[in-house]
Amino acid sequence: MRWSHMFVPTLRDDPAEADAPSHRLLLRAGYVRQLTAGHYSLLPLAVRVRAKIIGIVREEMAAIGAQEMLLPALHPAEPWKRSGRWDLMGQEMFRLRDRRGADHALGMTHEEIFATVARELSSYRQLPQQWYQFQTKFRDEPRPKGGLMRTREFTMKDAYSFDIDRPGLDASFDAYHGAYTRIFERLGIPALPCEASSGTMGGAGSTEFMCPSDVGEDLVVHCPACGYSANIERATSVLAAASDGPGLPSPERFDTPGVRTIDDLAVFLGGDPQTPEGGSADPRAAGASLRSSDRYDAPGDRQIKTLVYILDGTLTLVLLRGDHPLNEQKLADATGAAELRPADAAEIQDALGAQPGSLGAVGVSLPVIADEALRGRRGMFTGANTDDVHLRGVDVGRDIDVGLWADLREVEAGQRCVRCGERLGIQRAIEVGHIFKLGDRYARALGAEVLAPDGRRVPVIMGSYGIGIERAMAAIVETHHDERGIVWPLPVAPFQVAVVAAQSDDAAVANAAEDVYTALASAGVEVVIDDRAERAGVKFRDAELTGIPFRVTAGRRGLADGVAEVTTRATGETVAVPLDAVVDHVRSLVGR
Numbered sequence: 001m002r003w004s005h006m007f008v009p010t011l012r013d014d015p016a017e018a019d020a021p022s023h024r025l026l027l028r029a030g031y032v033r034q035l036t037a038g039h040y041s042l043l044p045l046a047v048r049v050r051a052k053i054i055g056i057v058r059e060e061m062a063a064i065g066a067q068e069m070l071l072p073a074l075h076p077a078e079p080w081k082r083s084g085r086w087d088l089m090g091q092e093m094f095r096l097r098d099r100r101g102a103d104h105a106l107g108m109t110h111e112e113i114f115a116t117v118a119r120e121l122s123s124y125r126q127l128p129q130q131w132y133q134f135q136t137k138f139r140d141e142p143r144p145k146g147g148l149m150r151t152r153e154f155t156m157k158d159a160y161s162f163d164i165d166r167p168g169l170d171a172s173f174d175a176y177h178g179a180y181t182r183i184f185e186r187l188g189i190p191a192l193p194c195e196a197s198s199g200t201m202g203g204a205g206s207t208e209f210m211c212p213s214d215v216g217e218d219l220v221v222h223c224p225a226c227g228y229s230a231n232i233e234r235a236t237s238v239l240a241a242a243s244d245g246p247g248l249p250s251p252e253r254f255d256t257p258g259v260r261t262i263d264d265l266a267v268f269l270g271g272d273p274q275t276p277e278g279g280s281a282d283p284r285a286a287g288a289s290l291r292s293s294d295r296y297d298a299p300g301d302r303q304i305k306t307l308v309y310i311l312d313g314t315l316t317l318v319l320l321r322g323d324h325p326l327n328e329q330k331l332a333d334a335t336g337a338a339e340l341r342p343a344d345a346a347e348i349q350d351a352l353g354a355q356p357g358s359l360g361a362v363g364v365s366l367p368v369i370a371d372e373a374l375r376g377r378r379g380m381f382t383g384a385n386t387d388d389v390h391l392r393g394v395d396v397g398r399d400i401d402v403g404l405w406a407d408l409r410e411v412e413a414g415q416r417c418v419r420c421g422e423r424l425g426i427q428r429a430i431e432v433g434h435i436f437k438l439g440d441r442y443a444r445a446l447g448a449e450v451l452a453p454d455g456r457r458v459p460v461i462m463g464s465y466g467i468g469i470e471r472a473m474a475a476i477v478e479t480h481h482d483e484r485g486i487v488w489p490l491p492v493a494p495f496q497v498a499v500v501a502a503q504s505d506d507a508a509v510a511n512a513a514e515d516v517y518t519a520l521a522s523a524g525v526e527v528v529i530d531d532r533a534e535r536a537g538v539k540f541r542d543a544e545l546t547g548i549p550f551r552v553t554a555g556r557r558g559l560a561d562g563v564a565e566v567t568t569r570a571t572g573e574t575v576a577v578p579l580d581a582v583v584d585h586v587r588s589l590v591g592r
């Protein structure tokens with residue numbers, strides 16, 4: 001390939017709209033161009049990288065016996081309605097009607113469509129089956145950003161396993177876990193397997209493969225001591241045991257003028273609590289009295305935070321310890337809610353008669369969901385559902401009708417690991433792969449059944465396994481770049497070697513570069529020659545910016561000594577190699 005014939009529109013300066021290193025460099029190096037928000041054209045160099053990524057994924061899929069298919073990107077509504085996800089997907093699904101008025105969608109994912117194909121399976125003797133495809137997916141992202149990391153149109157390698165039972169699913173899941181580990185190693189992506197939420201996919205378990213990055217949109221909780229890793233939407237930590245004392249016989253009201261937050265109540269002003277003779281100075285103890293003018297410290301871990309959410313149209317109280325934040329995905333997973341949002345001030349006032357800051361669940365008839373950290377707690381503080389009034393001495397089990405207990409709190413850095421007790425860290429990461437144990441949800445909905453060994457017809461057991469191809473490309477750049485540009489790992493580079501004629505107007509130099517280029521191409525090396533009538537500095541800059549792993553430079557000074565210079569992009573190391581040894585030297589580098 002000749003650079004003079006290629007379309008590689010490199011830019012001298014960083015684009016103003018770029019908000020991540022991969023976004024900036026893929027634009028600058030002439031790999032992509034934005035059509036509109038969330039939609040990118042892949043230019044020739046990007047197409048070559050994409051093909052390399054797909055080739056590696058395809059090889060690892062073949063290694064576990066997966067068969068490639070290609071299913072439609074435009075789906076009729078019917079299978080999505082049968083699975084219940086036509087409404088569940090909400091506004092992220094692109095929907096349209098054909099000329100006959102029939103509802104269709106651009107596929108966000110393909111569980112329903114693969115399950116439809118699987119209806120032609122008839123017997124357990126045909127199982128297990130492993131099917132996959134590379135197909136364009138569409139998601140109406142409200143805030144596409146990060147270049148190729150969050151787009152509205154992208155290529156997904158999505159695979160699906162079909163087994164007769166749960167042990168079969170476990171074996172398939174493990175096979176894909178191993179394949180994904182090998183794929184990301186070959187791509188040069190340091191992917192960390194993490195426990196994850198299944199979200200709208202459903203199923204009993206899932207693992208995300210996360211690439212640590214400062215620009216990642218996910219947070220990963222990780223224990224460096226034992227290796228525990230989980231998306232923050234799934235992570236948990238050790239909760240220190242609470243010692244509450246006997247509490248009070250019943251909740252007591254007290255005035256809290258101006259108190260609106262957890263911190264406000266924690267530093268409520270006044271004098272000391274009044275202690276009965278021979279009694280405890282602890283205001284949680286029975287017999288201690290409190291005047292509104294007294295000082296009263298209610299630390300966050302003794303408060304009940306009351307949040308009001310609308311879950312599938314139902315106003316619901318969500319309770320956490322005052323010093324614990326809510327993770328909304330945990331709330332969605334615990335309740336199965338398709339639509340979830342915080343209630344607005346008017347809805348809260350109508351339902352509870354008070355504004356946020358004075359809310360509580362004592363005596364209410366609304367649905368209540370509570371975090372496990374509140375189970376069994378006594379002597380707690382909460383709002384009284386009267387503005388500027390709170391309750392003390394609340395016994396959660398006695399005074400609040402909790403309909404559902406769940407892990408709702410978001411883990412914070414420094415808390416203790418559930419496996420080994422060491423301190424947890426939190427880091428940003430890019431999700432590059434996700435594997436799910438779906439079970440029989442889609443098979444039941446779509447009628448994918450087979451004859452079992454005992455003669456019964458049973459639904460097949462499915463798994464789902466995805467890798468975003470363009471997102472993987474961006475993650476590679478996020479991991480492999482420097483101040484001069486992209487540094488592609490050799491297996492995914494658009495070319496392995498760039499041959500540069502330093503003085504293209506010098507016939508001897510141009511001929512030497514052509515000879516090296518021809519010899520490398522004949523030896524099977526993926527090579528491009530920069531034969532443009534440009535200064536050597538421009539050619540060097542473009543070779544570095546585009547990230548080609550090796551550069552061979554033919555120039556007047558080297559030719560006088562019978563050598564060419566071979567430069568390694570990743571290290572910047574340059575060595576002089578005799579012209580007749582360049583091919584063997586480069587082949588050894590590429591082979592290594």
